[in-house]
Amino acid sequence: MAMQIDASTCTACGACEFECPTASISMKGDIYIIKASSCTECDGDPAKCVAVCPVDDCITQV
Amino acid sequence: MSSNVIPLSSIRAKAQMAEAAPKPAGGCSASSCGSSKGAGDMPAHIWEKIKDHPCYSEEAHHYFARMHVAVAPACNIQCNYCNRKYDCANESRPGVTSERLTPEQAALKVAAVAARVPQLSVLGIAGPGDSMFDWKKTFETFRAVEKRLPDLKFCVSTNGLSLPDQVERLAQHNIDHVTITINMVDPEVGTGIYPWIYFNGRRYTGLDASKILHERQMEGLEGLTAKGILVKVNSVMIPGVNDQHLIAVNEAIKARGAFLHNVMPLISAPEHGTWFGLNGQRGPKPMELKELQDKLAGGANLMRHCRQCRADAVGMLGEDLSQDFTMDKIDADAAYDPEARRLYREVVERERADHRQAAEAAEAELSAAAPAPAQLVAVCTKGGGRINQHFGHATEFQIYEVDRDGVRFVGHRKVENYCKGGYGDDDALEDSVIPALEGIAAVFVSKIGSCPKRDLAKAGIAAIDAYPFEYIETAVAGWFAEAFGAERRDLA
Numbered sequence: 001m002a003m004q005i006d007a008s009t010c011t012a013c014g015a016c017e018f019e020c021p022t023a024s025i026s027m028k029g030d031i032y033i034i035k036a037s038s039c040t041e042c043d044g045d046p047a048k049c050v051a052v053c054p055v056d057d058c059i060t061q062v
Numbered sequence: 063m064s065s066n067v068i069p070l071s072s073i074r075a076k077a078q079m080a081e082a083a084p085k086p087a088g089g090c091s092a093s094s095c096g097s098s099k100g101a102g103d104m105p106a107h108i109w110e111k112i113k114d115h116p117c118y119s120e121e122a123h124h125y126f127a128r129m130h131v132a133v134a135p136a137c138n139i140q141c142n143y144c145n146r147k148y149d150c151a152n153e154s155r156p157g158v159t160s161e162r163l164t165p166e167q168a169a170l171k172v173a174a175v176a177a178r179v180p181q182l183s184v185l186g187i188a189g190p191g192d193s194m195f196d197w198k199k200t201f202e203t204f205r206a207v208e209k210r211l212p213d214l215k216f217c218v219s220t221n222g223l224s225l226p227d228q229v230e231r232l233a234q235h236n237i238d239h240v241t242i243t244i245n246m247v248d249p250e251v252g253t254g255i256y257p258w259i260y261f262n263g264r265r266y267t268g269l270d271a272s273k274i275l276h277e278r279q280m281e282g283l284e285g286l287t288a289k290g291i292l293v294k295v296n297s298v299m300i301p302g303v304n305d306q307h308l309i310a311v312n313e314a315i316k317a318r319g320a321f322l323h324n325v326m327p328l329i330s331a332p333e334h335g336t337w338f339g340l341n342g343q344r345g346p347k348p349m350e351l352k353e354l355q356d357k358l359a360g361g362a363n364l365m366r367h368c369r370q371c372r373a374d375a376v377g378m379l380g381e382d383l384s385q386d387f388t389m390d391k392i393d394a395d396a397a398y399d400p401e402a403r404r405l406y407r408e409v410v411e412r413e414r415a416d417h418r419q420a421a422e423a424a425e426a427e428l429s430a431a432a433p434a435p436a437q438l439v440a441v442c443t444k445g446g447g448r449i450n451q452h453f454g455h456a457t458e459f460q461i462y463e464v465d466r467d468g469v470r471f472v473g474h475r476k477v478e479n480y481c482k483g484g485y486g487d488d489d490a491l492e493d494s495v496i497p498a499l500e501g502i503a504a505v506f507v508s509k510i511g512s513c514p515k516r517d518l519a520k521a522g523i524a525a526i527d528a529y530p531f532e533y534i535e536t537a538v539a540g541w542f543a544e545a546f547g548a549e550r551r552d553l554a
Contacts, residue, residue, distance in 0.1 A: 011135070012135070012162070013135040013136045013137065013190070013191055014135055014136045014196070015135075015136035015137060015138070015191075015195075015196075015260075017136075018136055018195075018196065019260075019263070045264075046264060046265070048263055048264075051260055051263075051264055051265035052136075052138065052260040052265070054137060054140055
């Protein structure tokens, strides 16, 4: 279980990188990616990356 | 480079000419009082901080340039007038940028611009995103620039949500000015502007979002003024949402020590993809904006010359050289000559003193004129406080109000220019220029063709080309006194 960023709608603003409590979000080339092995989906709390993302449905559960 | 940057040589020649010319009689020394374009009734310590800042000082915007760098793209609130996905080099409005920079790239770019534009006096960080939410990148940029250009002033703009946490850090960095965008002091009004905020690790919506934002904005404003940092407040005027409410905003921010209030019109079109744009929310008409600004004129000092720059703007206000300074065109070894900047400042000091004297002489001429109703006029200028632009080249008009009490700057109106590479564009004149000049009695130009002059006359607007390269005050007062003040006395 992990979150995933839709690169086609991501604006690369970096707000999620800033907020991720497990430092699972980073820039790879021109796009941001979420490292599935360390993402905890914020352990049952609303995911912080989704809460801060300005684009609806850009970050979703996979 | 755009012709809007005043060439150093021309301004120096004018300053020398002015020195040789006999000085007009002035009532008092230029540094202490007189012209509404100078220090006016502003306390000396505030004037000292803003006098070379084009965005804060109405006078400085004729002489100095600013640049913005987009280094802090992350934001913690969503506004209905903002769509951060937007990126287009032809768009000129806040929050729009074509290029995001790392702090180190930004410092290189600033040094390259400073080498070519001696007018550069201010570096701002103004989105897209929020400079105080993304504070690490903001302060990293200031540190990198400080090393290269110690004389540059910094300013930041913010939505205020993270501001209270950064007041201490801002004070350490010796940043003179901060701009907070405050669109409401009543959270009920805020619900129509802010769909959500992100605060302390979670998203808030509705009334809760606006309540928190409002409290944090007021806390940040009070914290900054307590530290002696100047605070300007930006408000976006949204007809039917917060237009009348901005009177209460003006009172609230003045009570908390804001030194300047800048009311800006909402920019909204469906193609911008903002919530307001997609839902048919219109922006205010120029006369609606002026009416509101007139109502606020007794409150916090009001700013009327804002150009709503894009987030990577470079140059004098009203122009944008950002496409000349994209990262691929930056020469990392650009020679930076502090001497050229020092020289430019010296010349500007002299030119400003001369300008103030001309403005005082114009005021004296007006006070001696016969009583007549106030008139609104439009001016074509490339800077320097002079009428020095061809009518057909103007993409914006500066609007002044004139009566026996003086010549006052009241705003600017953007238009599509009439002259398109040698031929006149009648559609631009009919659909853009003439509607934008609603309520204007005369337009002052360095030159104008006979066709547009005739079309303007048909619309009831006089085109005045008798004062090329004169100071704006001199020309407008001369015209007003002649047209309306038949009984004016000759001045000693």
